[in-house]
Amino acid sequence: MKSFRRVTKLLVVVALILLCAPQSTAQVAPVVPVGKVVEKVALRARPDQSYAAFLPSNYTPERTWPTIFCLDPRARGKIAIERFVEAAEKFGYIVVCSNNSRNGLNGAAVSQIFTDLWDDTHARFSIDEKRTFAAGFSGGARLAVSFASRCQGCLAGVIAGGAGFPSGIEPDARTSFLFFGVAGVDDFNFGEMLNLDKKLSELKVPHRFESVAGGHEWTPKDAILEAVAWLTFHAMKAGVAPKDEKFIDEQFSLRMATAERFSRDKQYVDSLRAYREVARDFEGLRDVKLANDQADLLARSELLRKEEKAQAEAYLKQLREAGEIRSLWMKPFDAEQSKSFRFEATMRIDDWRKKRELAIDSSDRRLARRVLSQLTVESYETAQPSLAAKDYSQALANFQLAQAIDPKNANLSFEIARVYALKRQKKPAIESLEQAVELGFKDAERLKSEEAFAEFASDPRYQKLLTTLSTTQKQ
Template sequence: MKIPHIGYLLLLIVLLGNTTLFSQMKPGKGLVLGEVVDTIYCTAHAGQSYALYLPKSYTPQKQWPIMYIFDPGANGAYPVRRFQKAAEAYGYILIGSNNSENGSWKNSFAAANAMFDDTWSRFSIDTGRVYTSGFSGGARVATAVAMNSGRIAGVIACGAGFPTVADYQPHADLDFAFVGIVGNLDMNFLELNQVYDKLVDWKLPAQLIEFDGRHGWPHPDTVMMAFDFLEIQAVKTGLVVADAGQVAEIRQRANVIADTYLEDGRPLDAAIFLQRMVYAWEGIADVSAEKKRRAGLLKEKKTEKMAKSRRRALVKEADLQQAYSEQFLVDFRYPDDTASTEFWKDQGEMLAKMKRSKDIERGRMANRLINQLWVRCYELGGRAQREGKHRDAARLYRTWSLVQPAAIYPFIRAAVAYLALGEKRKAIRYLERAVANGLLDPERLKISELANLKGEKKYEQLCDKLESRQKN
């Protein structure tokens, strides 16, 4: 996969190189301050638009930091609202693309191009404080934009790291600050931990913020922690003048988070948080107290046990990810439904057992692997169907049903794929499993993709059964 960049790079350099134009720009008629505007159309780029947030104190007489945000589903307003609290606190302009989405690097870079072009003609922007952010595939766009331009001050990557191509992997010469945010049940948890560890080894400005949750945009309070880090980095690099009161407030906020972990009986999470805090703050404040506190926590037997469990889980997770990737290749190159079914059935049962483990880290690991598998099956299966490769789609959805045998959706998708292959009996068997697993809405059996089952006795009986349940 090749990621286009030359045209985008040239525009961005031109824009960032002009340091005299932007302070004269006015926000334009109809733009409000302190509120999210869902749609602003790009004047020179038909069909391109973005969501906007201007701080309440915005004025064109001052230059402002700006953050461009990429949502994987092209819903710019959603992340802008998540970032609004932090943006108001620190005085950022927020721009969320309504066009960039998973699936096309060319389209995502065209969206970025349009946003840069339009916003730099409307607003007064601090050329030294341009940031990008994104979630999932949008996070990969955000890091790719930063690597292409060489003029981005920092990236907040939520739920994913860098593009999965060799030319866009992190390296020791990165010239922007990196903040990763990831849920402890997120399928990309291991990836972001590995990225963070590399950046720290290279002594680059980096932070990794973990939260309790799955693959999703982080809570506004978590976003605030990322902005805190970017502010500290801006102070370190001289982009902003240190405000002693603000620095003390950020530090206090961080220590409260460590306290909360301890109050919840999570000394390892507290120790990890303090370790990352120390790395971020060294050079700007005396962090000896945090170092001492972390060292004390790591000496506790409970913390030692948790740390060993986490290390084992992450190693096991990496091994299983590799094994699963290899099995997917085998499934496609040498299709053997019997062998594949046995493998994924065994893995599904093993992961379900791990998920119930009393070992917290082992349970989290199992959740992450299950999430990674179903997302891979969902995405690859959908792509296969769009390309008319229904046998591949059926195989992927069957794998998903074996990994999550109590779910509903994989059985519906498998039924659709098998029906496209003309295998009506198998399609109906999968629909029966969906109903047995708790499907209640009869309309989900009447989607257009299942229209060819009309008149089939067992299919009609399933529909009647759900309609009867709904009436009662």
């Protein structure tokens, strides 16, 4: 998770100063059709870079429009923007999602990508400077928060899915942007997001936190709708958007009903949070006495304290269990041990895998999914810098740990094959490639273009794999 957070501070600050510089008011007629997603809009100044874009069907350059810049950790602009289309059309937002910003880039590169994206969209579209937001998932969420924290007002808010503030940046009394956080109940960052919610509440920072079904993945469309509605509400509250009393009434009723439903379902932590958020958001706009009274009542409940304690203990257990398994896996072989450390780690992983597949949602299933997804993401994150440093043994150990958690993952088998090839270990490299193909790997071009396999190109088994993949692609 740490590598998600590494952004070179000085370079980001410089880039964000550029972002906040006055933009030309002259608007160029967009080449983007309204009411539909365009998967690739090339930057005029950098044709090698692009973004996915959506303009609401009533878009016109004669007025300014609220805009969301979204960042996917794997530069998948299309996947990201699909989550926003319904909300963007309903509430009248421009959405642009980078096809280049991703985890693993250095601070200079990611700052330049965002700056170029900002410049191109401001030249191309009619953007409301007071209603400009960033959104992201995982490492993309951390980048969105980083930009909002450092650009001193150029971003009015952030929608953060699956992750919060990056290392080196903590919320404080000066945090002025709106924050809408979302995490799946199976997400390994769920505990982090709960703690962030408490911190923001103590600081009285305008924010909301929503838990949803699922794990470490992009925020679902329903939650995006809620997030964009919330940003729209706050724009009305701040006087930067026309006030719509009917819309405010609807939002108040919906959110009170949600708080009441949580209480009926005995989700006391969620209910308390929902009532407090209603009271905070609607104070001065609607009568919030009932929300305050219900929040006070819940805050004194023993059932609430019990649930809060269980959540805190689950998070600590997740961190401890994942840390112990990783430590065991990475220990060198000890001939004096009756069973290897890795064997013990494997047994513990297998136990969590069984719990992960339980049919009914439970605290055990949630914990299992958080532990295993944390280990998987950490393994990928640790393997990449190890590869860059040519520490192939460390990279291999991390990919193998991820494979122990997800043994049917074809891409992991391919990555393991690549590391063996870099170690010049031909036999296990070919065997891992064969395993990848058996598991469903189909990218012949990726295999042919991978330089690590160049010295195996004449091997009959390698040639057979290439032939198999090429034949499959033609069918």
